[in-house]
Amino acid sequence: MQWITPDLAVLLVSDPKRGVQPSGERLKVMTRGAAWVWFKEGMVKHRMAVLLLLCLVALPCCSWAQDESGGEDDPAITSSLGMPLSFPLNPTHQYAGLGLGVSTGVGYNLDRHNAFVGEFMWNWLFASDRALEPFRVALQSNNVSGHGNVFAFTANYRLELRGRTGGIYFIGGPGWIYLTASLSRAIPQGTPVPCSPIYLWWGYNCADGPVITNSTSVHSSAGAPGLNGGIGFTVRTGEAPYRAYVESRYYFAPTGSVSTKLLTFTVGIRY
Incomplete structure (x- = not known):
């Protein structure tokens, strides 16, 4: 050197x-x-x-700086593909940490400002240490892991205000949100464990107080009608109508024993 x-x-x-x-x-x-x-x-x-x-x-x-005169800036069909980073909110954050996934959508533009869009969002949720701690204690081992999945199918209305290079939009609507959770190891049968919401999240059942530990695999699933809404910003990328976008979206659904509440931040490309 x-x-x-x-x-x-x-x-x-x-x-x-x-x-x-x-x-x-x-x-x-x-x-x-x-x-x-x-x-x-x-x-x-x-x-x-x-x-x-x-x-x-x-x-x-x-x-x-590219030629802005090329391409059709007001197509009849709209579509998008993005990568959402999710932050679970209370009470979901007590059991799950950050998540990462994919989102996509397709819809119809009524005009330059109004559109109806059907969307699908999937997010992999990493289990929080708080959600795994009771199982590490019961198993007397740190060799246990878990995760969750959120699937959201939504029908949305989008209001957009945009110029030739940049824009802002508001989007929201009803949908169906489906949540799954699974654990890598089960508590040995007969282990005395007092019931608490954390065990219900992972799929255990409780009867008169103690957790029923007769399962060899641990998983849960629940779906419910939900809502979503958010705000996004777009910027022209190359020939119209392609635009990059960044977006913040809120998802809610009363799924099972624990409601699903997520705040997502998405980066993607839109047509």
Whole structure:
């Protein structure tokens, strides 16, 4: 490395076991050399971060600079494909952590501002430590995992206000939301466990207090009518009518013993 000075090299090859120690003055010089190395590396990382930011800013700018006269900006059919990141809300967050999945939709544009869209959203939910802790205690092992799945089928109305390059829209409607949850290991049969909502979430049943532990596999499923609604922003990418979008959406359904409440943030492409 070209930033390592000769004085700093002495420090790197010194051997404390053999009693070879640099003098006080030389130690100061070597300390300044190390600080210079740290400063240079920090500057390189800073420049790389700035370069990455400029690339992210320049990418949509380049898209906007393309010929905006090409393509049909008001098609009759609309479709989308995105990747939603979900954040469970109370009470769902007591049992599930972050989630990641896919969403897609297709619909009909009444005009430039109004559309009806049918959508499907799937999200894989990672189990929270709080949801797994009772099973780790009962099994006396940390070797247990779990996850959930959320499937949402929705029929939505979309109101959009957009120009040639950017826009904003509001979307929402009813639907059917289906939730599943599964655990990698079951509690051994006959283990005394007091009933609590966490066991119902994973699919256990309770009878007069204790949890019934006669299952060899643990899973649950529940579906219910629900609602969803949110807001999104679009930006023109290349030839019309293709647009990138970012969106925040709220989902709710009274599924089983625990209601499903999710807040999703989606990035995708729309036609």
